Amino acid sequence: MTTTAAMTMPPIAPRPPGLGLLMRIRMAVLRNRIRQLTDQSPLRLLLVFLFVGVIWLALYLLFDYVFRFMRRDQFEQQAVIAIPYVFHIFFVAMTFLLTFSTAVIVYSSLFSGREPSFLIAAPNHPRSVVAVMYLEALFFASWSLLLLGIPLMMAMARVQGLGWQFYATFLIAFLGFVPIPGSLGLAAAWAVAMWLPRSAKRAVFWGAAILLTLIILWWGRLWALSSGSSSDWLRGFMREMSYLKSALLPSTWVTNAIRFSIDGKVSEALFYLAVTLANALFLSWLCINIVGMGYGRAFGRAHAVPTHTTVYSGWASRWLSSAAFFYLPGKLRALILKDVRTFLRDPMQWSQLLILFGLLSLYLTYLPRTRPDGFTLQWKAFICFLNYGAVTLILSTFTSRFVFPLISIEGQQMWLVGLWPVPRSRIMWAKFAFAMTITMTAGMGVTLLSIRALNLPASLALVQGVGTCAACVGLCGLAVGLGARLPNYEQRSAGRIASGLGGTVNLIASIALVTGVVVVMGIVCYRMAVTMETTHLDAVGWGLFAGMAALGFGTGITAMRIGIASFRTAQF
C-alpha cells in the first residue's frame, strides 16, 4: 500500500479543535514526565517531595509559633490589630508575585520557543491556545501561594480551633484569587510582546527592579518611624498601612473572606468569596478574549527580525579584561575576554547583581540616617550578621545560576577550546578567576559599605571582610568545580543547565556552605554582643573565625580539585 493510497479520506471539516484537546495533550506530557521520573529517577522525585514537605512543615511550625505567641494575654489586643494586616500584606505581596511570575511564564509559552509556531500553523483557534497557556501558567505560578499560604492558613486554623468550613473557605479563596493577578500577568505579557518585543526580558527585569526599589524605600520609611515613641510609631505604621486595606484591592476581598470565616460570619465570608470568584472569572474571560484576538499580531511582532543591530567595537571589554586579569597568560585572557563579553552583553547576568547589590547599597547608605546617634553594639552585631547573610545568599544565587553552567557551555565548544594547547586545569582556574573577580568586586564592595555604615569595630570588620572572601572562594569553587564534575553538555540553555541535576546539587551545596558560614558568623556576632567586647576577639572567637575561613577556602579548593580531576579526563 503506498502512502498516497493510504491517504484517501473524506474531506476535513474546518472545525478548530477545542481547548479540551490542547489540555489533554498537556496532561499526556505531564503523565509521561511523571512516569519517566518514577521509572528513571525515583530518588530525585522523593527528594523533591521530601524538601517540599520539610519546607511546609517548617513554615507551619513557624506560623504556629507566631500565632500562639501573639495570642498570649499581654499581646491579645495587638494581635487583633496585627493579624488582619499580616493577611493584607501577604496577599498584596502575592498579587505582585503572581502577576510577575504568570507574565514571565505566559510570555515564554506564547511568544518564544517553537511550540506556539507549531500550534498557530495548525487550525487551532488563537483563543484556545491562549487559554491553555494561561491555565498552565496559573498552575505553575501558584506554587508560591500554595507553599506559603497553606501552612499559614493551617497554622491559623489550628491555633484558633477552626472547623472544616475555614479550610474550604481558604481553598476556594486561593482558587479565586490566583486568576486575578494571573490575568493581569497575561495582559502584561501580551503588552510586552506588542510594544516591547525586542527587550522583553529587560522590560520584565527592570520592572521588577523598580518595584523592589519602591518596596525597599517604603520599608525604609517604615523603619525610620521606629525612632519615635511607641504610640507615634503605631500611628505612623497604621497610616502607612491604611491603603493596603482599600476595598478595590483583590487582596482585601480575599483577606475579608478569610477574616470573616475565622470570625464565623458565614454570609460576609461568602459575599467576599463570591466577589473574588466573580472578578477572577470575568478578568480571565476578558483577558483571554482580548489577548486571543490580538495574539496573531503580538506573535508577529515578537518574532519580527530586529530592525537595527548594535555594532560592538569591544574595546571596553578588552581593556577591562586586560586590567582585571593582567596576571593570566595571553591565551587564558582570550578565554576570559569571551566570558567577560558574554557577561557584559547579557543584562540578565549583570543586572541581577547590580539590582540586588544596588538595593543592599541603597539600604546601607540609608541605614545611618535611621539612627543619627549611632547603633548600640548589639544592633551593630545583629545588622552585620543580617548583611553578611544577605550578601552570601545573593552570591550563592549568582554562582548557581551563572557560574555553574560555564563549563557545560564550554563543553559544547570543545571542538574549539578542547583543541587548545593549554592544560584543561588552566581553563578551570581561568573560569574560577573570572567568577572570583565578579563576586569579590560586588561582595566586598557591599561589605565595605556595611562596615562603614555601621562603623563596625575592627575585630568585627575583619570577621565580616574575611568571611565574605571565604564565601566567595567557596561558592566560586563549588560552582566551577561541580560544574566540571556534573556537567550537562547536551543542554544549550544556561538556565536549564543550572536547573538540572548538577545545578540542583550545586545549589544545595552552596546553600549548605552559606548556612555554615552564616551560622558561624552569627555565633561570633552573638558572642560579641553578649560580652560587649569590641576591641579584640577572644580565643573562642579566633577559633570560630578560623573555622569560618577554613570552611569557605577549604570547600572552594576541594571542589576545584574534584572538578579539575574530572575535567582532565572528560570526553566530549
Next chain:
Amino acid sequence: MSILIQKVTKCYGRKRAVDGISLEVRPGELFAFLGPNGAGKTTTIKMMSGLLRPDEGTIHICGHAMAADALTAKSKMSYVPDEPFLYEKLTAREFLRFVGQMYSLPDDLADRRAAALMERLNITGFADQLAEGYSHGMKQKVVLAAALLHDPEVLIVDEPMVGLDPGGMRTVKDLFRERATAGKTVFMSTHTLDIAESIADRIGIINQGQIVACGTLAELMARAAREHRLEDIFLDVTNPAAPGLAGSMEPVAGRL
C-alpha cells in the same frame, strides 16, 4: 490555485524583508523556493502559514484568504519548519495521534495513516520512545509524518532534507513526487540546489525580498544568456556582480 500570493510586503522597521512579491502555485505542482540567507524565504513561508501577517497584499491557500479565513486555510495545509518541533515528553505515536485530533481526523483513521507513514519513513522502531531521545533526522521524519497525516492540499516545507540520511532523503523525495502526481501541492524551501533541480516542477528564486527568477528549470536556463547549471543561475541572479557571471542573466520582473 493552491497558493496565491498577491503583492505581499512585510517590513521590519525600515527594512522590507519581503517586497511586493506575487506568486501562483498550482495543484499538482512541486515548487522549489530558493534564495540566499536573509533573502526573505522564511518570512514568506511564515506569512503563508499564518505565523506572520503581511503588511500589504494577500495570501490565499486553496482559495481561502489567510487573513480573513485563517482556520479554513490552515486546515488545507501543513507546515514543516526548518527546526522541527516535537513535545519532548511525547512519543511519536502519541504526537501523531494528537496531530490527527487537531485536524479532526477520526482516531482509527489517524492511527492507520500514522502506521502507514511511520512504516514508509522508517520510524516505526522508535515510535513508542520519548521524542527527547530522537536525533535531528528522526525528529524531521516524525514531523513530516505529522504534516502528511491529514493529507493536506498544500504542504509547505522549510529545508526538508537537513539531518536526513541518504535513504531518508530518497524516501522524502519520492513522497513529495507522489503527492504532486496525486494533485497535491508541495512548496519546498531549500538551499540544496541539486534536490530542487532533480524534483521540482518549477523553481522560484528570491533575493532581497523580491522574486528575481521563476519558472521551470528549462525556462530559467533559456532565460539565461548562456547555458548554466541551476547553481550558476542561482549565483547569477542573487549576486550579479560575481566574477564571470555578471550580466549573463536577463532581468526578471517582480511578478511572474
